[in-house]
Amino acid sequence: MERFRNRKIAVIGAGVIGGAITEALLPYCTVTATRRKVDRLERLRQKGAEITPNNLSAAEKADLVILAVKPGQVIPVLRNIAPACAGKLVVSFAAAVTLELMKKATSEARLMRAMTNTAVLVRRGYTVFCRDDRTTEEDMTLARAAFACLGECEQVDEQFLDVLTAMSGSGPAYIYTVVESMINGALRVGLPRDIALRAAAHTAIGASQLLLASGKHPAELRDQVTTPGGVTIEGLYELEESRIRTAFMKAVAAASSRAKDIAAEVRSAAEREIERGGNHAENQAGNMPSVK
Ligand SMILES: NC(=O)c1ccc[n+]([C@@H]2O[C@H](COP(=O)([O-])OP(=O)(O)OC[C@H]3O[C@@H](n4cnc5c(N)ncnc54)[C@H](OP(=O)(O)O)[C@@H]3O)[C@@H](O)[C@H]2O)c1
Structure with a gap:
């Protein structure tokens, strides 16, 4: 933990889950939290976070970049901060956006995908994560130290992340x-x-x-x-x-099927943006579907 104390983490998109992650990390390391409406980060600033609307400068200063924007914003944001993420670990907590898709937006970063829930606020989150094949053992140590601040964590195969969104996230x-x-x-x-x-x-x-x-x-x-x-x-x-048990079985199946559908929609929208290229992507982000 002592080494972790010197680490600098950027949380890009400090809304509900990004804000909760920021709060959970703050006692243990330096955190810069970003969002566009930066005045809404005042509470986090009072708790010790550095705050800025500038994703690129936050990512530049960081050892670890955490993305907590809506799925539709992951690719535009990643493209914007890509120069600052080269050679760094980037962990996305967004539902639906795959490692493969993220790699297309930032080829020089090492990537992980994670899912957790709002119980991170009381350090009882259950964080599941998967990693791309370029991540190192040092990345794993850093990520696990960060996830440990949130509660329990477990590495899983990426194919299970949609159903785990319906379990851990929902x-x-x-x-x-x-x-x-x-x-x-x-x-x-x-x-x-x-x-x-x-x-x-x-x-x-x-x-x-x-x-x-x-x-x-x-x-x-x-x-x-x-x-x-x-x-x-x-x-x-x-x-x-x-029929309480049938009701729960149907609920988890329906939520996980919805997560898969939205993942497919996000994927095709992001692929179209990647093909189109340019900053145009950022303006279109709001039109993409969101998962919660
Ligand atoms: N809520 C949960 O329990 C939960 C659990 C696990 C995972 N997730 C995942 O976490 C992600 C966020 O969900 P959420 O519920 O926390 O949504 P949210 O409250 O809307 O947070 C998203 C934040 O991103 C910020 N943002 C949007 N565009 C940005 C940009 N270009 N640069 C910087 N910040 C930007 C928004 O603030 P501004 O508009 O001010 O920029 C907003 O505060 C989703 O992908 C979701 O799948 C959520």
């Missing part, structure tokens, strides 16, 4: 839906709102931690808490009647 929305539904259920039978929220959230954390620590299948852990003729089985029966 997952918090599904968990919040479950937690909210449990809160509403408790409100319905008269539990005060604040206790209901804490009970639902802590139960979700505890169950997840036990799942990971035990190495057991969720069905086995569920069975352990399901007494014959007891309370839990009554609730489970209602959930089964609502």
